[in-house]
Amino acid sequence: MSDFRQSQNEAHPNKTNTLMTGIIFLLILFVTIQIWFLFGTLNNALQENLNFAITTAVGSLVFAFASFWLMKYLPEPIKRKMKK
Amino acid sequence: MSKDPNSEIPKWKQDFPIEQKEATHVSRREFAKFLTLLSGALAVGNTAIVVKSLAFPEKPLEGEHAICMESEVREGDSFMFEIEGSKTIPYLLINLGNGEWRAFEQKCTHLSCAVKYRHDLGQIECPCHKGYFNPRTGDVIQGPPPRRLPQLEVVIREGQVFVKAQQS
CATH class of the missing domain: 1.20.5 (Single alpha-helices involved in coiled-coils or other helix-helix interfaces)
Incomplete structure (x- = not known):
């Protein structure tokens, strides 16, 4: 017997795909910005520019929390039925 | 889901x-x-x-450090020395002539290669990626280094060369 979720998935087969692509796109964006922050911090810390390091560390933590929060919306895989 | x-x-x-x-x-x-x-x-x-x-903030250099005798470094020559601190940092002492002396950190600000003074060019050169610095101020003239070379103040007293932290 099919349930609500199963019929939803059958009616909108692209939904999981779109959600997955969106999440991966956002994660790549976050990681790219974080690499940029880290590069800037390494360069500026050498010049004893602590304010820059603190600002980017806070920004990087915000992005990391956002990444973990996005995991909440990661769709479960739709699996084939296992043969008994 | x-x-x-x-x-x-x-x-x-x-x-x-x-x-x-x-x-x-x-x-x-x-x-x-x-x-x-x-x-x-x-x-x-x-x-x-x-x-x-x-x-662990970096401690500024304290006091004066005797490096060498004034007569040991001829005009246009440079002299390498190290100062032991929280970490050992190599420096470069340069005799520019006319009583002008400068001391800079020897590590290039790009990728920490050892820089050398080129009297024929009148510039400090990083041979790794052809970065050039001003031998009077340590400013970057050309090349990939992102920052100027850190500088020490040179004091000549009774024929001996001393260095100390630059007063900002």
């Missing part, structure tokens, strides 16, 4: 599939989880830099 209709397959079995093709396959879910982990690692790295700067 939905409850997995095939929950009969236990988690440990999903992680250790029988077929090699399934074992090497990286799903989009796994890729997204890896990106999240990477994001966390980058945040930890960025925070570690701040914590290190706050917990």
